[in-house]
Amino acid sequence: MSSPPPKPEVGVGVFLLKGNKVLLGRRRTSVGCGTFALPGGHLEFGESFEACAAREVKEETGLDITGIEYMTITNNVVSEPKPVQLIAVLMRAALADSDQAPINLEPEKCDGWDWYDWDDLPQPLFEPLKTAIGRGLNPFLSN
Template sequence: MAGSSAPVPRVAVVVFVINGKTVLLGRRRSSIGDSTFALPGGHLEFGESFEDCAAREVKEETGLDIKKMEYLTVTNNLFLEEAKPSHYVTIFIRAVLKDPSQVPQNLEPNKCDGWDWFDWNNLPQPLFRPLKAMAESGFNPFPSR
């Protein structure tokens, strides 16, 4: 099927970087979900583990180093109404900062308007659709103690 332009599902890894009762969110600048708030993350590369992808994407986008990565869930996301329809299988990982005093930087300003910490019970609007669906379902990214 070389040369075929039939759309195929892609795999994304996104990260709930948690700090106390807050999560790290950035405002997207993207063809999908532009101007919505989303978690850091990106495409899984060939041969990469979910954890390696999570650490790489968070570092590339925010400069932050993360640890204690745990798989949380997976979602199946269709973006059929977009100019270029897409389908993402999204792996959600939870992590914490290696150094809690580290401050997120906006290392990809062409893709994001900046990062900040938000209380899970008071999230900014509008949320990126997959994150909004999770929040509305009652999903809680924090470990139960």
């Protein structure tokens, strides 16, 4: 008896902006290990995109955010280390208090958070982020 195909996973990523910089962390999880990604995570059943964005940013970085808004959605199939279809809802937000600094609250999942200049992003990028940028997304411009 064969196993059923994997189901798509829905996540929410957040372009957290400060000046001309965006917050990124290097992933330590099996999918996308070593790539730079936005803060974010899995959408819980019944949760709005905005609530997921605020919850995940708080859980991962300790930061409070405001002005959360939808940017785009990506659909990526990644084959390594196991096949997974990633549906990423990408949002944009600002710090609720500009004096806040990110804290790495999940060191088993991320090497740490830092602010990167939009015109000089670190490489390699996590596939959903790479896809959005490749399509011309710029979180510093209006939708």
